[in-house]
Each structure stands twice: as structure tokens, then as C-alpha cells.
Amino acid sequence: MDHTSRPAILPLALLGALTGMLSGLFGIGGGVILVPMLVMFLGFQQRLAAGTSVAAILPAAVVGGIGYAVQGNVDWIAAVALAAGVIGGAQLGSFLLSRVPTGFLRWMFMGFLAVVVVSLWFVVPQRGDEISMSVLNAILLVVTGFITGVLSGLLGVGGGVVVVPVLMFFFGASDLVAKGTSLIMLIPGSISGTIGNARRRNVDLRAAAVLGIAASLMSPIGSVVATHIPPFWSNVAFSALLAFILVQMLLTTLRKRGK
Template sequence: MTRSSAERTAPAAAPRASPGALIVLGLIAGFLSGLFGIGGGIIVVPALLMLGYDQRRAAGTSIAAILPTSIVGTVGYALTGHIDWIAGIALAVGVIAGAQIGSYLLARLSRPALFWSFLVFLVFSAASLWLNVPSRDDSIAITVWTALALVGAGIITGILAGVLGVGGGIIVVPALMFFFGASDLIAKGTSLFMMIPGSISATFGNLRRGNVDLRGGMFLGIAACLASPLGILTATSLTPLWSNIAFSALIAAITVQLVVRNLRRR
């Protein structure tokens, strides 16, 4: 085989975004992580797609970057007393198992299926925020049945997190408020705590399948850690209603942008 033909048949190198772009993206994701109790995947995954990543690699890199962000966010919410540790542990047990299933599916689902699943997921998450606007005094009543339900919710969250590249907060925060009676701040703090083992589990699974850009995840994660505390301070100053309005507006903007971009590409 000649050199020119070998070059034509060689696989394309995986995309590597510039450190500057990744740092800016990480700062934005970190602020939103602290503000909404999410891992930032709803920002990171679409942005990485725009930077040339495919859906699988964007999802895997996003879930890896969530680990340092969730640790910093957990510490911040713990200092203000807004974490239900028992609920977080129950969720984490389910997330660890579910994340392995999700990373397995990530390597096997088609790219169009992943793309449209992500969009449907965003719309559903925005709608679920308005099923219940909680009070700041609400808390989770832990019973045996509640604990089992939290484990089940964690399994579902882990599967979706592994497939879509989100930390699961966009699922857990509305679920804790609507189904388990948590306040918005407790839901956010508990969600970030739950993401720590979920991110570790999903990242190991994605590493085995080559669906992670560790360099990109490092830049994203470190930058996000710097901005997360500011997001937490902002969250405590917003009312639950305005927090829901801001979150819904964010999801709507991302959804419209992704649909337009996909239609133009076609």
C-alpha cells in the first residue's frame, strides 16, 4: 500500500478542543452546576458537539468532567447544611449500577438515537420542574420504602447519565422535589453528592470503551471547580420560583440551538 493510500484509509484523529475554549466552557458549566445542582452536562455535551466531538465522546468527556465539579459543589452545599446524606447514599447505590448499564448502552446506540434522546430528555426535564414548586422548609421523610424508591431512582438516573453524558442532577433535582418532598436547596446539594460515585463508575466504563477525552475533561473539570462556589451563592439568593424560571429558560435555549444546528447539518 502506498503512503497516500494509507493516509486515506487511516482513521480520523479524535477532536481536541483548545484549552481556552474548554476553560471558558468549564467556567460556565461550573457556575450552572452550583446554581442548579446539576453536573453541567446539559451545557458541556452540546458545546462539545459544536467543537467537533461526536455524541459518544462528548457524553463520556462530560461525565468525566463532572467528578471534580460535583465534589466542590457537595462541599459548598454541605457547609450550608443543604444535603440529605441518607437520601444521597441511597441514590448513589443505584447510580453506580445504573451508570455501568448506561456506559454499555452508550457504545451501542446509534448517534441519531443518542442525539434525539438527549433532546427529549431536555424537554422532559424542563416540564418536570413545574410539577411542583417547593418551599425552602421542605425535607425528605426517610423510611424503608423511601430508601428503596431512592435506589430505584438512582438506577434510572445512572442509566440516563451514562448514555447522555449528564451527571443526573437534571433528573434527580426535579424528582427529589416532586416525588420526595425536598426543598430546592436540599435537592440540589443531595444531587451533587450523588454524582460523585456515579461519575467515577460511568467514567471507568467509558474508559474501557474509548469514549472519553481525559485531557478535555481535566480542563473542563478544573475550570468548573473555580466557578461552582459562585453558583452556590447565587442559588441561595434566588427564590425557588425564579430558580425554576432560569433553569427552564436555559434548557429551552439549548434545545432550540441543537435542533437548528442539526437541521442545518442535514
């Protein structure tokens, strides 16, 4: 898709609603769903899809984060530490986005999905777990945020697919606290990445607005549903969803190479 070809509002709104539901349910910005969907079904070029996704993440992250915060499922100190790293990382990621070949981005994204799918089977937290904060952990959270920000700007993912497993596995957070903290962290990352992408014309702001508004309407529902799903089955559902997307992207990529 080029900048003169604009997708209709209805498919964008439906995709945004799906993204918002999944965002609230799994604590992700939704880019891990949004980027491949924009590429496969709405004809976006990979680079433009990544930039548009980063912008669309913002409303869903704000509304979903508030939903988790109201339920007491946000570690604010961890969120601030992560956000401090995300802001700089997102700028670097958006800088690299305009310089990395599209084909490489696509394969990098698929490799990233594969790692997350596998990791989810090894990270099954308990609902009562909390993050033990120390100076070392605070520094590690900033580093995690920076790496997440780079991935966010480069791949168009909000970073929740990185942060949620990392908070559970390495920092001892419960699944709900990991999801809520992740959504709060995504807010500055989305703003920072979008500013960089807009300067480099790697974002469709009209599409991002439609996607983001629709997503923000469904995100609170997902955050409420998440509290009623056991952690193990939440991980199973998330890994199955990502595996489905990975297979679809792989098949699409192989078909294009075969032509």
C-alpha cells in the first residue's frame, strides 16, 4: 500500500477492536497482532505498518493501563523505570526503521514471535507474586525498557510481548501486575516512537487514529476478562494466538518468494 491508497474505516475499526481486546487481555500494545494484519489483509508495506502500529497502540495502552491500575495491578516504580529506558530506545528503533530493509524486518519479526511463543510455556507465574525492587533491579528494568523501546520502534510492537514474559520470569511479577505495568510503560514509548516515525514519514496517522480509538473502546473489557482466566491458560491462549500469526506470516512470505 502506498500513501495515496487509504483503507476503509470499517476494516480498520474492526481490526482496532480486536487489537484492543487482545491488548487488555494479554497486557500487550497489540502491535504483535496489528503489524502482520495490516500487512496481510490491508496491504500495508512492512515499514509503514510498523510505524502506524506504534501510534495506534497509545489509546489502548492508556485505557487498558487505567483498567489494570484501578484493580491495583500496576507496579508504578517498575513502570517508571521501564518507561525511562523505553523513551530512548523507541527513538533509536524508529531511526533504524527507516534504514533497515523491509525483507529483513519481516524475518526478524517472525523470529521474534517464535522466541516469545516458546518462552510463554516456561513462564507460569502465581497471582500473588510481586516484583522485589532493588537498585540492581531498577537498573535492569531501565535496560529492559531500552531494549523494548528499540524493538517497539523497529518492529512496530508495543513491547508488551517482551516486557510481560520478562517481568514474570526474571522479576517475579504476577501475570496481572506484569500486564498492567507493561501497558503503563507503553504510553511514553508509543509517544516517543510516533514522534520519530512521523518525522521520517513512516506512519499513517489517519489509520492509526481509527485503529487506536476502536482499540481503546475494547481494551478495558479485555483487562477485566484477564482477571478471570488462570495464568497457565492465559499463557496457552497467548502462545496459540502468536503461533497462528507466525504460521500465516511464514506462509505468506514463502508464497511471495516462490513467485
